[in-house]
Amino acid sequence: MLSAFINQPIFTKKYMEKKASQSIVVMTELVLPNDTNNFGNLMGGRLMYWMDIAAALAAMKHCSAPVVTASVDNISFESPIKIGNVVHIEAKVTRSFNSSMEVHMNVWGEDAIQQYKYKSNEAYYTFVSLDPNGKPRKVNQLIPETEEEKKLYEGALRRRQLRLVLGGKMKAEDADELKALFTKE
Secondary structure, three states, rough: HHHHOOOOHHHHOOOOOEEEEHOOOEEEEOOOHEEEEOOOOEEHHHHHHHHHHHHHHHHHHHOOOOOEEEEEEOOOOOOOOOOOOEEEEEEEEEEOOOOOOEEEEEEEEEEOOOOOOOOOOEEEEEEEEOOOOOOOOOOOEEEEOHHHHHHHHHHHHHOOOOOHHHHOOHHHHHHHHHHHHHHHO
């Protein structure tokens, strides 16, 4: 009987492929007075804290291991979220590399009294998966399915190279994906 279980992929394949949709996390928070600034708007730092949690959960779902934040890309603040409004953060892994994963987030505010929802923010975070010794470990490959997932997947390599160049971990002349944006062959 045990032999039937041993032949299952979970035992024979250490790193598998996972769909992007399997990493989705939606986190919801209520903006309380302690979360706001003098103008009654949600403080950016508090939102970034919540976004970090949501993104980490999505990354952990993808790799089934502890993760640490490696980078936070541009966070675009489009619309303020007011006291008493609800915050919805949707996080999803867009691409996995060797030991790192890029997570994309969309943030919406919702006025539950007036019954409307509005886009507030968008960002990309990068996480590294850790083994039991706290060292980077290989992550599952990602399978994009929808057109949006495929678009985010394709752009992730360029965003990664940009992060590496800006962080001094890659020379600009080695960033082939970025060069292709600016040169004609």
